Amino acid sequence: MRLEGRIAIVTGGSSGFGRATAERFAEEGARLVIADLDERGGTETCRRVAAAGTEAELVVGDVSAIGVAERAVERAVARFGGLDVLVNNAGIAQSDQRDTWNAPEESWDRVIRVNLRSVYTCSKAAIPVMLERGRGSVVNVASIAASVCVGGSAYAATKGAILSYTRHVAIELADRGVRVNCVSPGYMRTPMSTGERLGLTPEQQDARIAAFGERVPMRRAGSVHDIANAIVYLASDEAAYVTGQELVVDGGYLVR
Numbered sequence: 001m002r003l004e005g006r007i008a009i010v011t012g013g014s015s016g017f018g019r020a021t022a023e024r025f026a027e028e029g030a031r032l033v034i035a036d037l038d039e040r041g042g043t044e045t046c047r048r049v050a051a052a053g054t055e056a057e058l059v060v061g062d063v064s065a066i067g068v069a070e071r072a073v074e075r076a077v078a079r080f081g082g083l084d085v086l087v088n089n090a091g092i093a094q095s096d097q098r099d100t101w102n103a104p105e106e107s108w109d110r111v112i113r114v115n116l117r118s119v120y121t122c123s124k125a126a127i128p129v130m131l132e133r134g135r136g137s138v139v140n141v142a143s144i145a146a147s148v149c150v151g152g153s154a155y156a157a158t159k160g161a162i163l164s165y166t167r168h169v170a171i172e173l174a175d176r177g178v179r180v181n182c183v184s185p186g187y188m189r190t191p192m193s194t195g196e197r198l199g200l201t202p203e204q205q206d207a208r209i210a211a212f213g214e215r216v217p218m219r220r221a222g223s224v225h226d227i228a229n230a231i232v233y234l235a236s237d238e239a240a241y242v243t244g245q246e247l248v249v250d251g252g253y254l255v256r
Helices: 016-027 039-051 066-080 105-133 153-176 202-213 224-235
Strands: 007-011 031-036 056-060 085-088 136-141 178-185 246-249
Touching (some): 007 016, 007 066, 016 031, 016 085, 031 039, 031 066, 039 056, 066 105, 085 105, 105 136, 105 153, 105 178, 136 153, 224 246
Parallel strands (some): 007 031, 007 085, 178 246
């Protein structure tokens, strides 16, 4: 197993990419701390991790707050003995309004806080533990929105910033055993992208995802498992000589 004996934190682990990543990590032998505001969804993820044969603990809270980020790291160390992998996955979408530059201030600030500040707070809490161990892997979840105009201006700004942050911190840590990379999903089927959270019916959700898929050279949207598999690779020793990189998982959208 590629993550046998590893200890990982997955933020935003109650659904979507986070849950799929937690399940894949468990299948590969990792023990996990799941950090999320959604206690019910996070509890279900922990149950699935246990069903896969490893252990998980849930930390409920907003990981953009440094205290919550520190608590997640403290739980990983206290229960499992350390920390090897941090997956900064927590994120929210911007609304469907047309002129996203003109978003309400509170909406703009919330997207920045959840998507970008959480990467800073969790990395700030986790990296010192990794440096003490002399090894570690941070995997940030960005988006093709960092490179093309999808998702809205605030959302895209956070993802572009995550890409820059990844490269910068990777160089700072490259000679100290900690790797930092990011995965950029394209059009994927997740609870955030289907419109489920906007109240769309299952039929409307299917139509929405099918329309996304028509924009992609592979003629389909991706799945949460495509992203989870990419994160497993970057977290594992198979990527031991990979740092500061963006792994785009988009069915060819950016190069179409």
